[in-house]
Amino acid sequence: xxxVRFFAALREVLGVDTVSLDADGISCVDDVxxxxxxxxxxxxxALSAANLLVAxxxxxAHADSPVQDGDEVAIxxxxxxx
Amino acid sequence: MPHLIIVAxxxxxxxxxxxxxxxxxxxxxxxASFVGVVxxxxxxxxxxxxxxxxxxxxxxxISRIVDQATQRWDIETVQVYHRVGRLxxxxxxxxxxxxxxxxxxxxxxxxxxxxxLKTRATFWKKECFQESERWVEQCQSDLDKASDWQP
Numbered sequence: 001x002x003x004v005r006f007f008a009a010l011r012e013v014l015g016v017d018t019v020s021l022d023a024d025g026i027s028c029v030d031d032v033x034x035x036x037x038x039x040x041x042x043x044x045x046a047l048s049a050a051n052l053l054v055a056x057x058x059x060x061a062h063a064d065s066p067v068q069d070g071d072e073v074a075i076x077x078x079x080x081x082x
Numbered sequence: 083m084p085h086l087i088i089v090a091x092x093x094x095x096x097x098x099x100x101x102x103x104x105x106x107x108x109x110x111x112x113x114a115s116f117v118g119v120v121x122x123x124x125x126x127x128x129x130x131x132x133x134x135x136x137x138x139x140x141x142x143x144i145s146r147i148v149d150q151a152t153q154r155w156d157i158e159t160v161q162v163y164h165r166v167g168r169l170x171x172x173x174x175x176x177x178x179x180x181x182x183x184x185x186x187x188x189x190x191x192x193x194x195x196x197x198x199l200k201t202r203a204t205f206w207k208k209e210c211f212q213e214s215e216r217w218v219e220q221c222q223s224d225l226d227k228a229s230d231w232q233p
Contacts, residue, residue, distance in 0.1 A: 008134050008206035009217040051220075058139035060202070074136060074204075078220035081133065081164060081205025082118060082176055082196055 002026060002067060004036065007076035013046045023069035029054050030063045032073050051078050083107070085160045087144050089135055091167040094177050099161055103181045110158050114188035115179035116196055120169050129210050133166045133175070136204040140164075147198040151180070154194070155187040162195065164205065194231050201228040 002021045011017050021035055037044040054061050055074040067073060083105065088094075096117060103113050120131050148160045163177040178195050182188035199205075200221075207218040 005136070007136055007204070008208075055136075055139055055204070058136075058142045060143075074139065076136070076204065077206065077217070079201065079204055080207045080218040080220055081135070081203050082200035082224075 002032065002069065003072045004032060005072065005074045007074065009077050010046060010049075010052065010075060014043065026067055028063070028067055029056070029061060029065050029073065032067055033063070033075075047075070049077075052076065053078060083159045085145075085148050086162070087141055087148065088163045089137075089140050089144075089166060090163070091165060093165065093174060094163045096174075096177060099163065099177060099179060103159060103161065103179055107158060109183050110181045111183050112185040112188040113179060113181045114185065114192040115177065116192055117174055118176040118196075120171050120173050120175060122171060123209060127212060128171060129212060130168050130170045131175070132168050132208040132210055132215070133164075134206045134208070135164075135166050140204045143203045144199065147195055147202060150198070151191040151195050155182065155191045156184070157182040157187050157191045160191070160195065162199070164199070164203070166205070168210070197224070197228045197231060200224045 002023050004019050004021060006014055006017055026032055026035060033047050037047050053076055056065055056067060056071055122128050144162050151157060151160060158181045161177065161179040165175055169175060178192050180188045180191045201224055209216050209218060
């Protein structure tokens with residue numbers, strides 16, 4: 001399984017903070033986004049925002065970064081701390 | 083002395099944190115510190131900020147930022163304390179302090195860490211008004227400041 005976590009405005013729009021995906025057919029972050037986008041228009045629209053960031057296992061990553069079974073992927077808007 | 087990295091709802095006491103840095107080695111000749119506080123917004127009556135984070139990643143990312151600072155400047159000890167949860171107008175949000183042999187390194191590392199905290203660490207701010215709330219958008223000037231540090 002691949003655990004996907006959402007934060008801040010994206011979490012609120014989707015109405016969930018975590019989903020689990022079957023790892024079959026998933027080899028990179030883009031595959032995770034495609035799998036989630038297939039859940040419906042709301043998901044596709046929310047995940048198509050150009051400025052979303054991703055992390056794998058607590059480190060910043062990119063759309064083509066490899067993802068494997070057991071990974072924790074996070075998707076979130078640009079950060080605004082400090 | 084090990085670096086201090088804390089993400090918590092509780093407030094921090096700048097005097098206590100500075101005191102901890104002063105226990106440092108005889109090679110320390112300078113301590114630079116920064117405190118960020120909840121500021122009002124010009125056209126709205128902001129009541130509070132709500133700060134969300136990504137437990138685990140946030141601390142890991144701060145640690146990576148601190149590592150970069152220690153590689154780049156001659157510094158001894160770094161303290162980063164970032165609050166989360168609901169913070170009222172005027173409350174302290176963040177503390178960064180750096181001890182070093184000389185002031186130039188402590189000032190530079192302190193500002194570098196703050197600039198990178200703003201653009202890399204996984205925190206998100208929401209402004210809470212009397213009858214509404216909105217997520218804060220990332221500021222281009224913050225991105226510019228962080229990219230200015232790139233060699």
